[in-house]
Amino acid sequence: MEQERKRPVVALTGASGYIGNNLLEKLTQYADVIALSRNGDNKEDSEHVTWRSCDLYSMVDAEKGLEGADIAVYLVHSMLPSAKLTQGTFEDMDVILADNFAQAAKKQGVKQIVYLSGIIPKAEKLSRHLRSRLEVENILGAYGVPVTTIRAALIVGPKGSSFPILAKLVKRLPVMALPKWTRIKTHPIALPDVLEALDKSIDNNRLKGQAIDVGGPEVMTYKDMMVQTAEAMGRKPKLFDVPFITVKLSRLWVSLTTQSPKEMVYPLIESLVHPMTASSENMDEEISHGKMTFKQAAEWSLEKEKESSSSSNNKFKAPQVQQDVRSVQRIQLPEGKDAEWAAQHYVEWLSNKFNPLLQSETDEKMNYRIKLAFPDKPLLKLSYSHERSTSKRTLYYITGGLFFDSNKNERGRLEFRQIPGTQECIVAIHDYMPSLPWFIYKYTQARVHLFVMYLYRKHLQSMIELSETGSVDVRENPMQTS
Template identity: 35%
Template sequence: MSKTVLVTGASGFVGSHLATALVDEGHDVRAMTRKPDAYTGAGHPVAGDVNDADSLGPALQGVDVAYYLVHGLASKDFEKIDAAAARNFAAAAAAAGVERIVYLGGLGVDDGNLSAHLRSRRQVEQLLGAAGVPVTVLRAAVVVGHGGISWEITRQLVEHLPLMITPKWVKTRTQPIALPDVIRYLVGVLDHPDAKGRVFEIGGPEVLRYIDMLTRAASEEGKRMPNLSVPLLTPRLSSGWLALVTDVDFATARNLVDSMTNEVVVRDHSIQDIVPGETIGYDEAVRLALEARRQAERTP
C-alpha cells in the first residue's frame, strides 16, 4: 500500500538511493533538505533541519513513515549534536502522528566498550523512540557503495598507496554490506507489521578483517596491497595518516578509527524472516561501487 514517506538526509549517500527506490515502489516521498530549491533527487523536496525543531513540524505533517538517516562525525561535539537532533525529531514525529520511524544505525555489541561513534548511534536509537513513536532499527557495519565515507577510505587507500602501514585495527573483524542490500532492507521493513518497534542486524554474506577488505578491493582494481604492520601506531596517528592520504577530514577520520577497534559482526539474522533473500558478496559489492563511480565521472 502506498504511503507518505519522509526521507531525512535525502541528498546523502544512502538517502539519495532510498528516495529513488521508494518512489519506484509507488510511495509519496518527501525529501527533507535544508535547501529544497537546490534539490534535484527523487521525491518532493521539503524544507527541514533536524537541528531546528521549529522546521520539522511542517515537514512531518501527514507523513506515515519517516526515515532517519542523519548523523554527524565531523565535530568534536557530534554526540551532543546528534542527541539533540534525535530529540527534536522524535518530538516532532509524535506531534505529527507519524506511525513509525526507520533508523539506520551501527552494528556492535554494547559491552561497555563501544566507540563514541557507535555509542552515539545506540543513543540515537533510544532517543528517537522516547516520544512514543515506534522505531524500526537496522544496524549495519561498513556500507560498500560509491560515496560512502568508509568505502571511500578503503578505495582511496588502495588507489593512493603503494605500501600500507597498518595499525592494529586492520585485524578487527567486520561484516560489510553492499549498498543495494541496505536499500532493499530499508524498503522491505516499511510495510511489514512484524518489523514495527524492532532492532535488526544487517550485513553481507562474509565476515572480513579490514585488511582483507583492502587487499580484495585492490585485487578488483588489478593491484596488490602489501602492508607493514606497526602495532604501536596510535589512533591519533592513524587518523592523521588517513586524513593525509584520503579526502576525509581529521575529525571524521578520528571518530571512524576509534570505531574500527570494535568488532561489528551480525549475530541476529532475524531480518531474513522479514526481508528474505541472498545478499551480495564483498567482491561484487566492490565492483558495483567502482562502476557507479565511473558512471558518476562520465555524467556532466
C-alpha cells in the same frame, strides 16, 4: 470497482544524500515521498516526490517537514560542521537532531520511524561513534513512535564514508603498514542490500520496535577488504602487519592520506577497535542477509564511482555552510532538576559568578537581559518562548543587545534541552549571527562562552557532589556553591 489502495506517505531525511537519494528511487514505486533536505526548495517536485527544505536543528522545521507523513526514515548524522563556527561534539549535535525529529514525529502522528544505525558490539566501553548511534536510537523511541532500527557495519557503496576511504588508501599507497585494528573482523554489506533492508522495513508492522543487524555473505577483516579492493582495482600493494601503530596515529594517517575531513575520519577509525559483526540473535530472516559478496560490491562501487567522476553533473559539491554560530555543550543536572530549572538557574548563576561585572534582569514574562554593570546597556536580550518551551526544553530567542545584529539575525536562539530518560541537558546556541567582526568574535566572545560553560558545568558537578554527601540540599539552596 475495488478502491485502489492508498499510497503511504514517507518522509525521507537526507533525501539528497548518499543513501537517501538511492532509497528515494525505490520508495516512489509504491509510496508518495516527502523528500527532506536543507536545500529542498531548490529541488523540483515530481509525481510522487515533494521536496521540502528542513533544518532539523529547528523543532519548527522538523514539525513542518513531517506534516502529513505516515512513516519517517531517519538517515541523519552530524559529523561535518553545519555552521561557520561550530563548537561542540557530533554526539551532542546528534542528540538535538534526533530529539527534534522524534518529538515532531509524535506530534504529526507518524506511525513508524525507520533508522539506519551501526552494529552495536557487546563491549563495556563503546567508541564515541557507536555510543552516539545507540543514544540516537534510544531518543528516537523515547516519545512513543515505534522505531525500526537497521544496524549495519561497513556499507560498500560508491559514496559515503567508510568504503571510499578504504578505496583511497588502497589506490594511493603502494606499501601499507597495517596496524592491529586491520585484523579485527567486520561484516560488510553492499549498498543495494542495505537499501533492500530499509525498503522492506517500511510499513512493516512485524518489525516495529525492533533493532535488526544486517550483513553481507562474508565476515572478514579490514585487511581482507583491502586485498580484495586492490584486486578489484587491478593493483598489488605490499601489505605488512605492525603492532605499534595506535588508533590515534592511524586516524591521523588515514585522514592525511585520503584527504578526508578529520571530523568524519576520526570517529570512524576509533570504532574499528570493535568487532563489527552481525549477531544471529539480532538478525531477521527476511531482511538481514545480504546477497552481494564484498568483491562484487567493491567492483560495482568502483565502477559507479568512475561513471560519476566522468559526469560533470555528478561532481561533488561541498555542503553549503551558513555564516552563523552553533555552540552545543552537555551538562549534568542535579537529581530532580530539569531543563526549565537549568535555564533559570544559569542566568542567576551567571550574575552571581561574575558580579559586579555582569548583572541579569528578568521580567514577569520570563525574558532576560544580561548586561554589564557599567555602562548600563544589555549585552544580550533573551525573549522567552512560552509556546515552544516545556519543563524538558526551554527556549529563548536572542532579540537584542550589544552582541546582537538586528540586520543579520533571523532566528538566533538559546535552548536548554533535557536528554530523554537522563539527567543530562544540552545547552545550545543556534543560528546566531554576532555583531562583532568575525575574527574578533571568534577569538573573544566565542572563547569566553566556552569558558563560561566550562565553569557552569563544574559548578553543577559541585552541587551534585555536595548533595550526594548530604552537605547541601540543591532543592533549597540552588546558588549555595556559586
